[in-house]
Amino acid sequence: MSKYKFNKDQLKFVEDRLGITGKIRVVLNYVLISILLAVFYYLIIALFFNTSKEELLVKENELKAQEYKKAVEKMEVLDNVISNLEERDKEIYQSIFKSEPPDIFPVKNRASLYAQLDSSSDIRLVKLTTSKVKNAESLLVQQDAKIEAIKNVLKNNPAVKSIPSILPVRGMDVSQTGAGVGKRIHPFFKTSVEHTGLDLLASLGAQVVATADGIVKDITKTGDKGRGNVLIITHQNGYITKYAHLGDILVRKGQPVKQGTVVARVGNSGLSFAPHLHYEVLHNDDIMDPVDYFFADLSPEEYREMKVIAMSSGQSLD
DSSP: OOEEEEETTTTEEEEEOOOHHHHHHHHHHHHHHHHHHHHHHHHHHHHHOOOHHHHHHHHHHHHHHHHHHHHHHHHHHHHHHHHHHHHHHHHHHHHHHSSOOOOSSOHHHHHHHHHHHHHOOHHHHHHHHHHHHHHHHHHHHHHHHHHHHHHHHHHHOGGGGGSOOSOSBTTOOGGGBOOOSEEEEOTTTOSEEEEOSEEEEOOTTOEEEOSSSEEEEEEEEOTTSTTOEEEEEEOGGGEEEEEEEEEEEOSOTTOEEOTTOEEEEEOOOSSOSSSEEEEEEEETTEEEOGGGGOTTTOOHHHHHHHHHHHHHOOBOOO
């Protein structure tokens, strides 16, 4: 549709014809408006409508978010389980060895360690492992040196013979271990009583030896009552050892004895459920765990096995 304008010179309306510049301007306006409308429509569609591919990505993100949430919950559960296991392991170690367990990877360093394991390359992990192994080897060498030093002291120091450090029944095996120190069920009364020594199962007549140099302090014989035939030996540095439920006693009161000397034979005297030796160690009148004093006869593995058996035996033999 043509446009008209009033011509003052001619005093009439004439057709308004656009020049080239005007036509270009009109075309550019149409193009610009078209572009703006296209952008506007695209934004509307992009904001309020998803393509099939975008919907698929949204669903994948939601699934991953759910899986991540479940993984976090499982990690929390595992962390709690590991913490509980660490506490139980610590309690077991303390009850058996009476000391704090060694912490190879301290808690304060674990976060950085786990971060390294999660993000490090294979080469870096190999280097880290190699470093830990070398450190362990160094610690092992140091411990070997300390053990050798202890062995030299034990071998060359006569005073060590006054510590009750050997097994009291000659030729016995770790499997002959019975109930240890602590609350145990009495074999006859079926009540919980305090057990002050270590039961060692053995056949009648088995040789009982002095576990350290000392002097026979006392010998008592009560027949079928109490501890039966009992031998008490005093040692240096406040140590006393007691041997109960004996058969024949081969020493006399006041007699000096050497470590390893046969002093009696295993019996079944007193209130005893079966032939065995009830063995006690006292230090300055305090009841000690005899298993902790067999270091001259037991390997670390045998000591651990005997300790576990003594702790897990719920019923004593006397």
